Amino acid sequence: MKISLNGFGEAAATFEAGSGVTVGMPVKMTGNGVVGGCAAKEGFCGVAVSVRGGYAAVQLRGxxxxxxxxxxxxxxxxxxxxxxxxxxxxxxxxxxxxxxxxxxxxxxxxxxx
Structure with missing residues (x-):
């Protein structure tokens, strides 16, 4: 692609990370303030962009x-x-x-x- 959309409209929020959440994976809400990985055919709310200390920054827009x-x-x-x-x-x-x-x-x- 000759253009870059990196950074366009990004918005992220921090959630507790369920077990198995890794950077770059689509995630879903699994509990109050908790995200987890998705199985096949499940909807995802965003993408984990950082995982550290039991928490995940999840990109919700952009x-x-x-x-x-x-x-x-x-x-x-x-x-x-x-x-x-x-x-x-x-x-x-x-x-x-x-x-x-x-x-x-x-x-x-x-x-x-």
């Missing part, structure tokens, strides 16, 4: 690049859900998000949350 599983998403609004293993997938039961770029070689996609 541009992120995530690995995808299965069919490559198309550029434009796509319905995405978690694919498990820190990836996302095209899924009719997911969340409508703007896909801005797709790298089929690296199997990643840039999305705006």
């Amino acid at each position: 541009y992120v690049v995530l690995p995808y599983a299965g069919t490559a998403p198309a550029v434009g609004y796509q319905t995405l859900s978690a694919a498990g293993g820190g990836k996302v997938q095209v899924d009719s039961t997911g969340r409508s998000l703007l896909v801005t770029d797709v790298d089929t070689t690296a199997q990643t996609c840039g999305i705006i949350l």
Whole structure:
């Protein structure tokens, strides 16, 4: 991609991190103020951008690049859900998000949350 969307509209919040939460993975709310990893076909609220001392900074808005599983998403609004293993997938039961770029070689996609 010839342009950079890094930093666009970013907003993050700090939550308790459930076990297994790692940097770069899509996360969901699992309890009051607690986030955890997502299984396949689950909706995600954001992406863990930092995990330290039992807490996770979760990006809830803005541009992120995530690995995808299965069919490559198309550029434009796509319905995405978690694919498990820190990836996302095209899924009719997911969340409508703007896909801005797709790298089929690296199997990643840039999305705006």
